[in-house]
Amino acid sequence: DSGVTQTPKHLITATGQRVTLRCSPRSGDLSVYWYQQSLDQGLQFLIQYYNGEERAKGNILERFSAQQFPDLHSELNLSSLELGDSALYFCASSPNTQAIYGYTFGSGTRLTVV
Amino acid sequence: AQTVTQSQPEMSVQEAETVTLSCTYDTSENNYYLFWYKQPPSRQMILVIRQEAYKQQNATENRFSVNFQKAAKSFSLKISDSQLGDTAMYFCAFTSDSGAGSYQLTFGKGTKLSVIP
Numbered sequence: 001d002s003g004v005t006q007t008p009k010h011l012i013t014a015t016g017q018r019v020t021l022r023c024s025p026r027s028g029d030l031s032v033y034w035y036q037q038s039l040d041q042g043l044q045f046l047i048q049y050y051n052g053e054e055r056a057k058g059n060i061l062e063r064f065s066a067q068q069f070p071d072l073h074s075e076l077n078l079s080s081l082e083l084g085d086s087a088l089y090f091c092a093s094s095p096n097t098q099a100i101y102g103y104t105f106g107s108g109t110r111l112t113v114v
Numbered sequence: 115a116q117t118v119t120q121s122q123p124e125m126s127v128q129e130a131e132t133v134t135l136s137c138t139y140d141t142s143e144n145n146y147y148l149f150w151y152k153q154p155p156s157r158q159m160i161l162v163i164r165q166e167a168y169k170q171q172n173a174t175e176n177r178f179s180v181n182f183q184k185a186a187k188s189f190s191l192k193i194s195d196s197q198l199g200d201t202a203m204y205f206c207a208f209t210s211d212s213g214a215g216s217y218q219l220t221f222g223k224g225t226k227l228s229v230i231p
Contacts, residue, residue: 002158033218042223043205048216055216088157099209099217100147100166105159 003027006091006106014114018079021109023091025072031055031094032074033103034066038087049074050097081113116141118208120222127196128230134181135191135225137206144168146210148182148189149219154202162204165189193227201229 003026013019025032034046045058049068060066063081068074078085088110092103117140127133139148150162165173165182172180177197181190193200206222 043221045218045220048218050216055214056212056218058218090159092159097214097216098211099219102147102149102151102161102164102207102209103159103219107156107158 002104004093004104004106006109010110012112015081017081021076021089023074025093026104029093029095031097032068033092034076035090036087083113086113116208116220118206118220118222120206120225122225124226126228126230131196132194135204137189139187139208143210149207150191151205152202196229198229
């Protein structure tokens with residue numbers, strides 16, 4: 001157990017729907033990062049939060065949004081889902097904004113859009 | 115923008131043998147950090163080894179070692195005495211200050227390593 005908890009582990013939904021992925025960072029970590037892993041694109045950085053505030057944005061679609069709550073858990077909201085959004089979504093955490101020791105990853109949420 | 119390239123989509127190695135996975139990166143930064151992550155079939159991302167760019171000494175962690183060539187922007191991973199449990203996807207990753215002291219990891223597309231009994 002890495003200490004980073006992601007729920008649910010698997011999600012199957014229809015096109016056009018909206019889903020919410022949840023992440024609890026490792027105890028003591030203030031930064032949360034979201035990544036999308038697809039077969040053809042590898043691991044793509046979506047967004048980073050630090051202590052409740054958005055810190056950096058990557059290749060995140062406008063249909064996607066995220067937030068980090070006062071208890072430091074984070075949610076990634078995906079709306080108007082398309083078949084191409086099917087992927088493994090990872091959450092990772094680090095103690096601060098300087099991930100110079102790398103991240104601790106959760107086990108991911110497998111999203112399948114049908 | 116930084117890029118990370120892993121030119122070997124798939125590799126295989128006999129159990130107990132040694133294998134080297136390649137990684138190159140592109141950056142104009144002088145201070146940065148490099149990583150190798152392992153993703154076994156369980157899909158959990160596991161940190162294998164880390165290198166600081168300002169340290170010339172290559173990092174080692176038990177059977178895992180790196181060959182860091184800063185001028186060539188190369189960061190290869192050597193796995194000695196390969197074990198069946200080493201079968202996994204291996205990702206090379208890079209990070210530096212993207213602004214205001216904030217770092218994110220940029221990953222290569224991965225190398226699928228199979229260890230053959």
